[in-house]
Amino acid sequence: MNTSSLFSLGTKAMAASQAALATTGHNIANANVQGYSRQQAELASAAGQYSGSGYFGKGVDVTTVSRAHDAFLTREAASARSLAAMDSSRLELLRELETVFPGGEQGVGHAAGEFLNAMVDLSAHPGDASTREVVLARAQDVADRFANAGARLDALQQRVRDELQAGVAQINRLSANIAELNQRIGAAQALGQPPNDLLDQRDQALSDLSQLVQISTVRADDGSVSVFAAGGQNLVLRATAQTLRVQADANDASRLGVAVTASGALLQPQALGGGELAGLLRFQNEDLVDARTRLGQLAAALGGAVNRQQAAGLDLRAPAGSGAPIFADVVATQAWPQAGSASGASVTLALADATQLQASEYSLRADPGGAPGVWQLTRLSDGLVRSIASGSTVDGLTITVGAAPPPAATDRFLLQPVTRAANGMKRVLDDIHGVAAASAAPASNNANALAYTALRDAALVARGASGGGASTLTDAYAAAMADIGVRVQGAASGAAISAAVATHAETARSAQSGVDLDEEAARLIHFQQSYQAAAKILQVAQTVFDTLLHAA
Amino acid sequence: MRITTANAYRSTIDSLQQRQQQLQQSQDRLTSGKRVARASDDPAAAARAERALAAQSRAVADQRGLQASRNAMQQAESALGDAGEAMQQVRELLVAAGNPTYGDAERANLGDRIRGLRDTLLAIANRGDGAGGWLFGGQGATQPPFADSGGNVGCTALAGQTQVQASEPMPLTLDGQATWLGALSAFSVLDRVASDLQTPNRSGPQVAQTVADGLRDVDAVMGRLQWQRARAGESLNRADSVESRLADVTLHAQTERSLAEDVDMVQALSDFKAQQTGYEAALSSYATVQRMSLFQYLK
Numbered sequence: 001m002n003t004s005s006l007f008s009l010g011t012k013a014m015a016a017s018q019a020a021l022a023t024t025g026h027n028i029a030n031a032n033v034q035g036y037s038r039q040q041a042e043l044a045s046a047a048g049q050y051s052g053s054g055y056f057g058k059g060v061d062v063t064t065v066s067r068a069h070d071a072f073l074t075r076e077a078a079s080a081r082s083l084a085a086m087d088s089s090r091l092e093l094l095r096e097l098e099t100v101f102p103g104g105e106q107g108v109g110h111a112a113g114e115f116l117n118a119m120v121d122l123s124a125h126p127g128d129a130s131t132r133e134v135v136l137a138r139a140q141d142v143a144d145r146f147a148n149a150g151a152r153l154d155a156l157q158q159r160v161r162d163e164l165q166a167g168v169a170q171i172n173r174l175s176a177n178i179a180e181l182n183q184r185i186g187a188a189q190a191l192g193q194p195p196n197d198l199l200d201q202r203d204q205a206l207s208d209l210s211q212l213v214q215i216s217t218v219r220a221d222d223g224s225v226s227v228f229a230a231g232g233q234n235l236v237l238r239a240t241a242q243t244l245r246v247q248a249d250a251n252d253a254s255r256l257g258v259a260v261t262a263s264g265a266l267l268q269p270q271a272l273g274g275g276e277l278a279g280l281l282r283f284q285n286e287d288l289v290d291a292r293t294r295l296g297q298l299a300a301a302l303g304g305a306v307n308r309q310q311a312a313g314l315d316l317r318a319p320a321g322s323g324a325p326i327f328a329d330v331v332a333t334q335a336w337p338q339a340g341s342a343s344g345a346s347v348t349l350a351l352a353d354a355t356q357l358q359a360s361e362y363s364l365r366a367d368p369g370g371a372p373g374v375w376q377l378t379r380l381s382d383g384l385v386r387s388i389a390s391g392s393t394v395d396g397l398t399i400t401v402g403a404a405p406p407p408a409a410t411d412r413f414l415l416q417p418v419t420r421a422a423n424g425m426k427r428v429l430d431d432i433h434g435v436a437a438a439s440a441a442p443a444s445n446n447a448n449a450l451a452y453t454a455l456r457d458a459a460l461v462a463r464g465a466s467g468g469g470a471s472t473l474t475d476a477y478a479a480a481m482a483d484i485g486v487r488v489q490g491a492a493s494g495a496a497i498s499a500a501v502a503t504h505a506e507t508a509r510s511a512q513s514g515v516d517l518d519e520e521a522a523r524l525i526h527f528q529q530s531y532q533a534a535a536k537i538l539q540v541a542q543t544v545f546d547t548l549l550h551a552a
Numbered sequence: 553m554r555i556t557t558a559n560a561y562r563s564t565i566d567s568l569q570q571r572q573q574q575l576q577q578s579q580d581r582l583t584s585g586k587r588v589a590r591a592s593d594d595p596a597a598a599a600r601a602e603r604a605l606a607a608q609s610r611a612v613a614d615q616r617g618l619q620a621s622r623n624a625m626q627q628a629e630s631a632l633g634d635a636g637e638a639m640q641q642v643r644e645l646l647v648a649a650g651n652p653t654y655g656d657a658e659r660a661n662l663g664d665r666i667r668g669l670r671d672t673l674l675a676i677a678n679r680g681d682g683a684g685g686w687l688f689g690g691q692g693a694t695q696p697p698f699a700d701s702g703g704n705v706g707c708t709a710l711a712g713q714t715q716v717q718a719s720e721p722m723p724l725t726l727d728g729q730a731t732w733l734g735a736l737s738a739f740s741v742l743d744r745v746a747s748d749l750q751t752p753n754r755s756g757p758q759v760a761q762t763v764a765d766g767l768r769d770v771d772a773v774m775g776r777l778q779w780q781r782a783r784a785g786e787s788l789n790r791a792d793s794v795e796s797r798l799a800d801v802t803l804h805a806q807t808e809r810s811l812a813e814d815v816d817m818v819q820a821l822s823d824f825k826a827q828q829t830g831y832e833a834a835l836s837s838y839a840t841v842q843r844m845s846l847f848q849y850l851k
Contacts, residue, residue, distance in 0.1 A: 445692025485591025
């Protein structure tokens with residue numbers, strides 16, 4: 001043993017304390033950085049020096065700087081975040097959707113009721129111009145409300161598009177970021193020490209990516225992480241990233257999907273699992289479709305019943321004739337060929353009975369058994385499958401498959417009879433004398449107006465054996481409103497649960513990795529004292545050395 | 553378990569925001585008085601309220617229909633009262649015509665007055681309801697229902713009554729055909745009596761016969777008018793009971809709607825108080841906890 005070893009011991013101790021102080025300072029500085037993991041200077045005592053009187057320690061070494069990190073907790077927090085983001089993005093849109101179906105005086109249901117109530121006044125004063133004006137004004141009001149509700153559903157679809165595009169752009173940016181971090185981490189790791197701050201950045205990017213789409217990750221030996229989404233689609237492979245894009249759904253041009261830019265392959269919405277994108281697509285493909293078909297069914301049922309009653313009555317024009325329609329025809333007449341339909345065959349729809357229309361879309365394809373002239377019709381709202389021939393009338397619709405060009409066995413069609421019915425709702429009668437208050441036979445004064453008032457109690461919506469219970473307009477609107485309300489309720493409690501789970505997972509992760517300023521304060525004192533003690537070693541070494549010099 | 557600073561701040565702020573949101577919701581309920589502002593607050597109650605509102609606005613419409621029927625029937629009743637008075641005058645003139653001291657001139661004069669009353673009756677039969685219709689328009693007329701063509705009064709209105717929907721069908725018109733013409737036309741009775749009285753050089757027994765026949769027919773017509781008047785009165789009575797039923801429906805619908813969607817003020821106030829206390833406690837504990845830091849003591 002000699003004094004110089006005491007010097008080196010003290011120097012090493014000072015260096016270790018300084019390293020520990022530096023990491024503590026780094027921790028304090030980064031306490032509020034999202035995704036930062038607490039760091040710690042790892043110390044090890046240096047191997048002792050052999051002497052006849054035993055091993056003398058050679059002080060302390062800083063072996064590495066480690067970060068407090070738990071791969072499991074980090075992954076859990078990211079996947080919980082994914083589910084919470086899916087629920088909350090859908091909930092936000094559902095809350096917006098709910099305002100399209102208001103109750104009370106602002107609602108479509110109330111406007112429809114008031115239109116039929118105006119017929120009471122018409123029956124009291126069938127010849128009076130002012131009551132006829134009121135009837136037409138009420139008709140305008142109900143048509144406007146339907147069209148307005150339809151336009152608001154379009155606005156929601158537009159919002160889904162905007163958010164999908166923003167989300168996909170973010171995914172592309174994050175994927176590129178992760179690919180680049182993979183490269184930098186690989187290079188840094190080759191030097192033998194973990195690049196903690198880069199690792200934190202990548203974990204944070206992965207967590208941000210989980211917010212948008214649920215991912216799974218595979219870690220490679222070189223430190224890189226490969227990222228997969230939607231049940232196997234790769235987003236990042238080591239240092240290369242795929243890009244995604246928003247594109248129209250091949251089966252239904254009015255809807256959007258997310259596809260891989262390079263291959264054009266659509267990611268299956270069901271396979272997305274979680275993330276904002278999954279919430280948006282679920283809203284678009286389920287909630288928005290149901291809202292559209294229910295609203296459209298109401299519009300078509302009201303318009304159809306009223307126009308039929310018009311035709312049964314006599315108007316007040318000279319000469320009197322049977323009443324012209326009050327509302328525009330709103331049922332779609334054309335079916336859309338789906339992906340893979342190449343024959344160019346066409347399918348047309350004709351309204352047979354508006355009160356039998358169901359709130360659904362349909363898919364039509366050639367009989368899978370190959371029977372000629374037989375088509376398989378699937379009602380998408382409940383999955384009911386029926387075999388029909390061209391010209392059959394189903395759910396109030398006559399479906400005709402065009403003969404030329406001949407349809408191919410692979411053809412599929414999407415039928416959206418009422419999907420856009422509310423948007424097309426319009427009052428087409430402008431002449432107050434056109435309202436048919438009188439009945440054609442026997443020609444009397446207000447019998448048709450009385451028949452109009454009876455529509456208030458008539459089961460106008462979803463009549464027919466196959467569709468379950470028929471209901472009045474008021475009941476059907478109340479049911480549609482309640483249905484959306486139940487969805488919002490369910491989504492809200494689901495979102496509350498998944499948010500709580502995400503918070504819990506994040507708290508657990510941060511308890512492992514985050515910075516506690518009190519703890520760092522304690523460490524600061526602790527390492528400050530270590531530093532002072534180390535300095536004291538040097539001072540003592542100095543004194544010992546001086547004593548030696550004076551002795552000499 | 554380590555409480556990390558950033559996460560602790562974040563989660564405290566989250567829960568403060570949540571409490572604030574709940575407080576806001578309670579306040580909204582208190583100020584709007586509605587427990588169900590949107591369907592998701594209580595879907596079943598929202599649907600109930602929607603149906604109750606429909607019943608309510610329907611009762612309002614039915615009430616208007618009922619008012620139209622009541623107006624028409626009041627007018628018809630009073631028109632028939634006027635007609636009864638005119639017929640009473642005819643009756644008195646006829647009795648006077650039986651006076652054996654009267655000569656042709658006096659009787660012709662009486663005949664003229666009866667013709668005048670006949671025109672009054674025709675005007676009554678064509679009386680409008682003030683809303684473009686006719687009190688005796690039957691099942692519909694587009695012009696005054698009774699027309700005098702060459703001394704012969706015909707009815708263009710269809711037999712029967714027009715009705716309006718007022719939770720049950722209520723009459724808007726009386727059957728003009730049955731009231732005025734029927735088996736014995738009021739107008740032809742008066743025409744015949746007047747022309748008989750204006751025929752000169754008739755014997756005493758002939759005049760007496762005219763008076764006797766005339767009185768018989770006038771009484772028959774009066775009886776029919778009286779009967780129609782009673783029908784109008786009956787329908788007014790019925791209107792009263794329909795009205796009270798509609799009032800019941802309205803009240804019931806209002807109650808139903810209120811039960812479904814209105815807030816229970818006591819409950820809401822106590823909820824609000826509890827949330828306010830909770831929020832205050834959260835704020836003050838946050839203020840206390842966030843002051844505590846080891847750095848405070850390292851000076």
